[in-house]
Amino acid sequence: MSATADITRYKEYFRDLGRGERVEVIAIPCSPHTSIFQRKVLYLEQIADILKINSQLLSSKYCSGPDASADAEINYDVYELIHKLLLHIHQNEPDISKSILVFLPTYYALEQQWIRLLPFSSTFKVHILHRSIGTDEALQTMEISKSCRKVILATNIAESSVTIPGVAYVIDSCRSLQVYWDPIRKADAAGLVWISKSQAEQRKGRTGRTCDGQIYRLVTGTFYSSLNDHEYPAILRCSLREQVLMVCCAEPRSISDPSSLLQRVLNPPDPDAIEEALESLVQIHALEKTASGRYEPTFYGCLLNSLPLSFDSSVLALKFCELGAIHEGILISIMLDIQPLPILHTFGYRELCQKYIDNYFKGNGSVQIGKKEATTIGNLCAFQFWERVFKDKHRLEYLKYVAKTQEPEESHTFLTKPEEEWCAVHNLLPAAFKNISEIYDVVVMQLHRFRPSFLVKINPPKFLQPSEFNHTCLHREILDLEEDVDSLSLETENAHSDSQKRCAATPYVSPTDFETSTIVEMLKTLVKMKTQHAENKISYKGRLGSNVKPTLGTQACVFFANGSCNLGDVCRFSHSSLAPKPVCKFYLTLQGCRNGRSCPYSHDSGSLVSAPVTSGICSQESRGTSLCDTRLLPADGDGHILVVNDKTLQFSSKLSQFYDAGKIVASTPGLQSAESYSVPKGLKILENLADPSSLITGLEHELPVPWAKLKRVFWFDGFGNDESATEQALLQKFFASIAIKILSEQLSGLQVILIMKNTRYIQLQVERLARECFFFLSESFLSDEANLGWFSDTSTHTRRMQVAAPVTYVFNLHPPSSTQFGDYPAELREALRRD
Incomplete structure (x- = not known):
């Protein structure tokens, strides 16, 4: 449990336990050999004095308002303030081994702060802590630098359970990215929020562990007082579909009523939210309502609940399985849930990262696909490429060894070093392959426990086509990560530059390999089906039906609609209120459109998904097969x-x-x-x-x-x-x-x-x-x-x-x-x- 948890609430919650089971609060004494380090907290008022900046209207300039009801967005002034503070600390702290940890809410914010440090590559060694960064790179933040000042830019991933040696300064933006359920879009959404005092204390605890520390909170003292004591409970901001389904599948039946059980948790959710989750699960046939009014899980619901994936990813995986793409569907669903992904993500170099993805999958003009989908398909192709080139090579070596010795080896631990080298050459992360493979095996095992009917006939993995796939490495020496890009001393970059070689035989996977176009079309269909399912729950007054086509051919001008079109009669788009809106490019994607009804573009999803796709609900295999079945005998x-x-x-x-x-x-x-x-x-x-x-x-x-x-x-x-x-x-x-x-x-x-x-x-x-x-x-x-x-x-x-x-x-x-x-x-x- 966190040291900043609300212990009083826990004691109150468990107060009715029997005497032999009562909850005790145990104070753990410090070791007599433990040094006590001091921590000093400074707010915007003190920071303004230190940096000699105008102390007027600090909350308005850096916090968008006087208290925590203000917008939590980070503006230009906040980035500049952090940058000035970094330079000030460096100039006034003679001990170069003392590091600076900066808490920022999003990947974009990390990039913006990193860009400002580019001209200071000889001064700072910058590390990034974000879920998209590989474990090996993240572990390098633990090393103490003696050549230049170490700066760690981190999201709340570094908020708890992490001790980074040598952190003497913490700069806390006091903001965090929070995921919540959008009941209008029927999808998860994310937004910036102010952190709680409990979270601020957790961040404060990142220093003062191995040395004295100073904490700079980028809010005024008055603003900090208005923050909530504790963060908003996750159970009150999620869709509850996953939790409700888990309770309904629970054994024994006495605890399988979500309406009753969830009202007894520490933070009971709104009964309306529970009812909405129940209705949603009934609509997708994960639950069925009995004559007595009780909700019982179907076979499909029990199978969904068993998978080690998020709810939406579990649904997607089973839909792919129904379409005959078991292998690809499971891998795509896993990749939508985890970070880091197989393709190397070099922080700060977006064009280079896109180039790495394009080497495995590059959508052309004829393939309209969202950015998230393209990234996922690219990583799927990278996994398949690894299977066909690296794994198959060592499988053959293994068979040759067995043929020669007649004894199988216990493990393939000898592959670790060759795999690391091969992955570095092809801009891949070996740890991601291991993680994905382990989750894949668990998913497959769960399928075999339940025996859904799609296991009766299984298509071979798409990566087996073409059967004569070939890739011959063409190594080239590299001097820098990218010759035309300025280099900051960034650990995520250096870790993959050591090999000094890259394979130039690109693209590694061509558009015709692994039946990629087929999988892309499947994914597009399933995303469209999901969007239409959510669309059916929303009532749009006066909206055109999905099967009604506008009579006008010229699309409406979105700028004219908001009064900003200055082309007048020469505008090639229509200024008529009856003209069809251009299609929103985000609407039918995994990312979705965040603007909802206010979007100036069309959210018409077009024709409905065909019946064979929408009608299939996982059913269980029911009939045994006789020994004389023709599938068994020649x-x-x-x-x-x-x-x-x-x-x-x-x-x-x-x-x-x-x-x-x-x-x-x-x-x-x-x-x-x-x-x-x-x-x-x-x-x-x-x-x-x-x-x-x-x-x-x-x-x-x-x-x-x-x-x-x-x-x-x-x-x-x-x-x-x-x-x-x-x-x-x-x-x-x-x-x-x-x-x-x-x-x-x-x-x-x-x-x-x-x-x-x-x-x-x-x-x-x-x-x-x-x-x-x-x-x-x-x-x-x-x-x-x-x-x-x-x-x-x-x-x-x-x-x-x-x-x-x-x-x-x-x-x-x-x-x-x-x-x-x-x-x-x-x-x-x-x-x-x-x-």
């Missing part, structure tokens, strides 16, 4: 089947009821006993084969049929719950071995099929193991438990709407690009021979 009985890990041969025997037993080869980890399941005539059995990879590589066992005739390889889960580590290791080796076999002998049409409970599939992280060996899930469907009855004894507790049942998972191998990686089949064959 067509027309053409081809052989290999079953591995069949301990009792029950699965192979059952399979032979639907397919020629003479074309089935079954391997079992033990020896066949007299009590074994009745074995059909013709079934080929390989006994005592605990490690199926030895059969695949042919080192200890030989497959009794040609590999070229093999069309299916089944892995049947016969392990107990206490053998997870063993099975995961065998699966890892199994996927690697069969990938080596397929790639080295260039086999085609061979599918790998796993049958196991979905809970085991998640526990063993099967999809990740497969992906590291070029296998991608193409189908997954519930298996008919009547035919697979031996699964029934492994019961698993599941939460509401979750599934715990045997599932068939079908994997296809997608070979890496031979254009990119050369004759790797020959290299794999050579590695096998060496062993």
